[in-house]
Amino acid sequence: MQYLLMLYSDQSAWGRMSSSDQERGVAAYRAYTQALKEAGVWVGSNRLQDTETATTVRLVDGKSQVLDGPYVDSKEQLGGYYLIEASDLDAALGWASRCPGASHGTIEVRPVWPVPGSTSA
Structure with missing residues (x-):
């Protein structure tokens, strides 16, 4: 089953971080994304632009x-999302707890409603 991990945080915090802290943050998300891919659960992910662009x-x-x-x-x-394929909610929650965003924000985990006749769910 697919789950959407929605990453919520204070978007203004990024600008208050030092460049070295920003680099560490980017590295943490790259490593997390790579772990998802290596485990075969990654379907897609993107970072969103700030809410002023909404x-x-x-x-x-x-x-x-x-x-x-x-x-x-x-x-x-x-601020962004990961779409993953997980065996059940517990597995999806396990991945959410490993997300770097969980340490400074909130990760909302929601199952994707499969579309009848769709091959992607």
Whole structure:
């Protein structure tokens, strides 16, 4: 089954880090991604740009409203994700606990709803 690991953290923290701390952070995520790939569970991953680049779309009375910025303001923002293939929730939680983001933010683990007839789930 596929699980989405959503990485939430304070996006402003990165800019307050020293360059050596940033380098260590990047190295930790590279090592984590490599471990996922070597275990054969990695499906995909991406880092997201800051929330200032977000655009929100919703329908109100049948008309599209497009707004700049994220849907909600919060202390932690969605900064990236990993899509993994795991045997069960416990295995997915194990991978989430190893994610570098768990030490400075929150990792939300959610099973992907399989699409009937899809070959990717």
